[in-house]
Each structure stands twice: as C-alpha cells, then as structure tokens.
Amino acid sequence: LMGRIKGVRRKLSEELGFLIQAVHIRDNLELPPSAYRISVLGVPVGEAEVFPDRDLAINPGQVSGPLAGLETRDPAFGLEAVWIEKSRREQAQTLGYTVVDAGTVIATHLSHLLQQHAHELLGHEDAQQLLDRLKRSAPKLVEDLVPKVLPLSVVVKVLQNLLAERVPIRNLRTICETLAEHGPRTQDPVQLTAAVRVALGRSIVQNITGLRQELPVITLDPKLEQMLSDTMLGDEAGPGFEPGLADRMHQSLADTARRQELAGEPAVLLVTPKLRPWLARLTRHSVPGLNVLAYTEVPENRRIRVVAAVGR
Numbered sequence: 001l002m003g004r005i006k007g008v009r010r011k012l013s014e015e016l017g018f019l020i021q022a023v024h025i026r027d028n029l030e031l032p033p034s035a036y037r038i039s040v041l042g043v044p045v046g047e048a049e050v051f052p053d054r055d056l057a058i059n060p061g062q063v064s065g066p067l068a069g070l071e072t073r074d075p076a077f078g079l080e081a082v083w084i085e086k087s088r089r090e091q092a093q094t095l096g097y098t099v100v101d102a103g104t105v106i107a108t109h110l111s112h113l114l115q116q117h118a119h120e121l122l123g124h125e126d127a128q129q130l131l132d133r134l135k136r137s138a139p140k141l142v143e144d145l146v147p148k149v150l151p152l153s154v155v156v157k158v159l160q161n162l163l164a165e166r167v168p169i170r171n172l173r174t175i176c177e178t179l180a181e182h183g184p185r186t187q188d189p190v191q192l193t194a195a196v197r198v199a200l201g202r203s204i205v206q207n208i209t210g211l212r213q214e215l216p217v218i219t220l221d222p223k224l225e226q227m228l229s230d231t232m233l234g235d236e237a238g239p240g241f242e243p244g245l246a247d248r249m250h251q252s253l254a255d256t257a258r259r260q261e262l263a264g265e266p267a268v269l270l271v272t273p274k275l276r277p278w279l280a281r282l283t284r285h286s287v288p289g290l291n292v293l294a295y296t297e298v299p300e301n302r303r304i305r306v307v308a309a310v311g312r
Contacts, residue, residue, distance in 0.1 A: 001025075004107040012111060012151050016118055016163065017170035018126050023110070037109055039115045046109060048075035050102040056081040057097035061262055065095045072100075075105065076112040082181050119164040127156045134172050145176050149183035157189040158196060165280055165292075167197065167204055174199050190277050194294070201297035208266045214303045217270040217293075218256050221311035224249075228275055252310045257290045260307065267291055270304070 002237055005023050013020045031037060031218040037047035049072075057067055059080040069082040084099075092099050100108070114121070130154075135142040146152050158179065159169050169175060178199040182192055197204065202204075209215055220228070257267035267287075271279055282294040298304065 001103050001106065004103055005110060008107050008111045008114070010116075012114055013074050015168055015170075016115075016299050017172065018122055018130055019167045019295075020114060036106060038113050038224055040113065040120060045117060046075065048105070048109060049104055050217060051083050051104045053086070054090075054097050055089050055101055056105050056304065057082045057084050057088075057092040057099050060096070060098055063096040066257050067092055067095065067097065076109045108243075109171050117168065119160040122156070122160055122163060124152060124156055127159055130159075130169070130172055131155075131176075134176065138173055139177075141173070141180065145180045145183070149180055150187060151303055152188055154192070155179060161189060161193040162196065162200075164284070165197075166206075166207075167200060171203065194273060194277065197294070198296050202299045204293070205298060205302060208268060209302075213301065214305050215268060215298065216260065216265050216305045216307045216308060217261075217268045217300060218253070218308045219270055219306055220275075221309050223274065224311055225275065229272065232274060232278070246282065249310060250283070253283060253290060254287045256308045256310065257287050265307075266291060269296070269310075270295060 002025070005025070009020045009023055011013060028037060030047065031047075034051060035047060035049045037044050039045060046090050051070070054069070056072075057069070058074045059082075060304075067082045067084055067088065069084040069088070072081050072083060073079060074081045082092075082097075088244050089099050131142050133144060155176075158175070162169055162175075171213065175196050176197045179192055182195045186192065204216060219225075253269065260267040268291045269279065269283070273296050276292055276294040283290050283292060
C-alpha cells in the first residue's frame with residue numbers, strides 16, 4: 001500500500017505542477033479494523049471500509065447483471081459497487097463491472113481527495129519554491145513580477161484558485177507572464193485568475209476533451225443569462241436573485257451533466273466571462289463533474305456543439 005500511495009503522490013505532483021506533501025499513515029483505534037480515514041491538514045475529508053480478502057466490483061453505469069456480495073458505493077466517486085469474492089472477479093468483468101482490489105480502492109480515493117483539496121495544500125513556501133525554480137530559466141520575469149508588480153500573497157491566491165478549479169499550474173511561465181501583464185492594472189485575484197485562464201485556455205480545453213476538435217457544451221437560456229448578469233454585484237449575485245432559482249439551476253445542470261457522462265462526453269457549461277467565476281463556485285461541490293468555461297477560454301480552432309440550454 002505504501003508503494004501505491006507514493007505512486008499517487010508522485011503522479012499528482014507531476015500532473016498538478018507542485019510537490020504534494022508527504023502522506024503519513026498511522027493507526028486509529030477509533031475506527032473499525034477494516035475502515036480507514038483520510039485527513040488533509042488534520043481535518044477528515046473522507047473515510048470508507050475495505051475488505052482486503054475481497055475485490056470491489058464497480059458498476060460504471062451499464063452492467064448486464066447483478067452480483068452476489070456486500071453492496072456498497074465506490075468511496076472515490078460514489079458509484080454503486082459490490083465487494084465480491086476474489087474467485088468471482090472474471091464473472092464480474094464479463095458482466096461489465098470494473099474490478100479493483102482493496103489497495104487500489106484506497107489509492108484511488110486518496111488521489112481523488114488530494115485533487116479536490118490541492119488548493120489547500122499549496123502554501124507560500126511551495127509557491128516560492130516554484131518561483132525559484134522558474135527563476136533559473138526566466139530570472140527577469142520572476143524578478144519583475146514579485147514583489148515589483150504583485151505581492152507573493154496574490155500570486156499564491158491565483159495559483160490556489162486555479163487548483164481549486166482543477167487547472168494544473170505546470171505552465172508556470174505562462175501564468176507569471178499573464179500576471180506580469182495584468183498585474184499593473186489590478187491586484188484582484190479573481191480578475192487575475194480569469195486572465196490566466198484565458199491564457200491557459202488551450203490546455204484547459206484539451207484536459208477536458210483531449211484532441212477532439214468538437215466541444216459539446218451546455219449553455220444558459222439567453223433570458224436567464226441576462227437576468228443573472230443584471231443581478232451580479234461584483235463577482236457575487238446581488239439583490240433580485242430569485243429565491244429557488246439556484247436550486248432549479250443546480251438540478252437542471254446536475255441532470256444534464258449526468259446525461260453527458262452516461263453518453264461518454266464531458267459536461268461543460270459555457271457562459272460569459274462575467275458569470276463564470278460565480279457559477280464555477282456555485283457548482284464546484286454540488287455538480288463536481290461540471291466544467292465551467294467562459295467563451296473567451298475556448299480556442300478558435302475548437303468547434304462548439306450545444307447539447308442543452310438551461311432555462312429558468
């Protein structure tokens with residue numbers, strides 16, 4: 001298990017663009033013998049129960065029959081699953097289940113939670129180390145950016161904002177070049193994050209759809225989009241935001257996102273730059289599979305295909 005956890009930490013560090021802190025394992029007598037709990041910065045963020053002598057058969061959504069075993073849910077993504085006898089592994093795979101052992105269940109759960117909380121793991125020291133590394137190849141850029149244009153605290157907040165929205169910070173040079181360009185006009189992390197996302201638009205969209213030229217998107221009904229824009233106060237919803245509207249939007253977006261996932265396509269909500277930060281925060285936890293993009297973030301060579309429009 002330790003080898004798998006080290007592998008998760010190494011892989012995520014490469015994908016996200018900064019070094020994930022060491023993962024510590026310790027006994028907890030408060031938990032049942034077959035249970036585990038994952039904490040980030042001392043705060044529990046997930047727990048589950050595993051059975052080392054069994055395999056977990058996960059229902060990806062289209063299986064051809066039931067399985068005998070201990071019914072549960074995959075701890076990482078909440079999918080229906082069954083703990084089965086190892087001798088039934090081949091049968092489960094034939095029926096369309098994804099079958100993994102207990103170690104893989106824990107490693108996948110850990111990876112998922114670390115990705116969700118990556119923005120909490122990046123601190124000032126981590127950001128400074130990234131800047132020091134970039135300074136070797138682009139010394140003038142780093143020297144002119146911090147602290148001449150922006151304080152380190154603002155740079156850290158922008159990097160955290162990107163990670164919170166599942167945007168890797170590997171391309172630190174482009175991030176810093178964009179901050180150096182826009183920093184003299186604003187030190188607002190929300191506005192700076194929006195500018196950086198536009199600069200990283202090609203890689204953001206590629207992470208969502210791969211090399212496919214067509215981007216399936218969900219849009220807002222023009223009347224709804226105009227109403228939300230009219231009631232925006234800064235980057236928050238201002239007076240006049242109809243009670244219950246957020247709940248209805250949540251449900252409609254969640255239903256549409258689920259249909260996209262079942263069809264094997266990404267769930268992407270395409271909105272105006274003004275609405276994007278607020279809608280991204282609104283849906284981050286309630287519709288975790290939804291990617292919220294601004295029109296300005298989509299590269300010109302991508303074709304847009306509207307698959308649904310969400311109204312009031």
